[in-house]
Amino acid sequence: MTAPALDVFQVIADPSRRQMLHLLSNESMTINALAENFDMSRPAVSKHIKIMYNAGFISITDIGRERYCTLKQDGFNELQDFINYFDKFWTSKLKKLETILNNKAGK
Amino acid sequence: MTAPALDVFQVIADPSRRQMLHLLSNESMTINALAENFDMSRPAVSKHIKIMYNAGFISITDIGRERYCTLKQDGFNELQDFINYFDKFWTSKLKKLETILNNKAGK
DNA sequence: ATAATGAGTAACTTTTAGGTTACGTAAAGT
DNA sequence: ACTTTACGTAACCTAAAAGTTACTCATTAT
Secondary structure, eight states, X not given: OOOOOOOHHHHTTSHHHHXXXXXXXTOOEEHHHXXXXXXXXXXXXXXXXXXXXXXXXXXXXXXXXXXXXXXXXXXXXXXXXXXXXHHHHHHHHHHHHHHHHHHHHHO | OOOOOOOHHHXXXXXXXXXXXXXXXXXXXXXXXXXXXXXXXHHHHHHHHXXXXXXXXXXXXXXXXXXXXXXXXXXXXXXXXXXXXXXXXXXXHHHHHHHHHHHHHHO
């Protein structure tokens, strides 16, 4: 179960990973603690964690034999950039519409 | 090449589809016009369009034998919701940090 | 009327993400 | 010292996404 290197968009494409991110938004958790919330084997969870780590969504701190996973902002920023681009598209489109309407009102 | 029903996260997981959305942010385009920008067959593009249409990212207007694809906001809104959730997480985390720093400064 | 064009559908192949079990290793418990 | 626990890694399997070619249909052009 070697983890493939996925980009941020592929990371959040998986429902289980999105769920893990939600769980981690409440508290830092170990691999096993996370695995208890899912109907899949621990190695499967382990792989997901690695994928999210590689894409910059989480940081990992080893404490003894445990690995604590914590949310990290980097991965989310890339997503934000994507959304922002299209956000600008909609708002500028809206402004154009406003301009047209104002011109009509003015005449 | 029947198109599978994918959710908004799976839609933007594909680089070609993200590229198509970018192209459509400049102007509405037909299937063929889109296909010219990609190193893949027209049926392949056609399938991507169907997937994005089903997920609410584009609307389609038939003019004669041509299909004009236009960006639609619905799909993006779902993504925005996801981002917003974690955005709140980061800002509230930052506020907690501020509170701690202020308390220290006050003593 | 016939040819050419724009696009959807069907059948098929390939790739790969996501899961499994089996095993190895280091830290903690008894 | 031995056992248990927490995790990673390897080898493997399966399902499905993404691509292809071949075909058909409807619209436009000649």
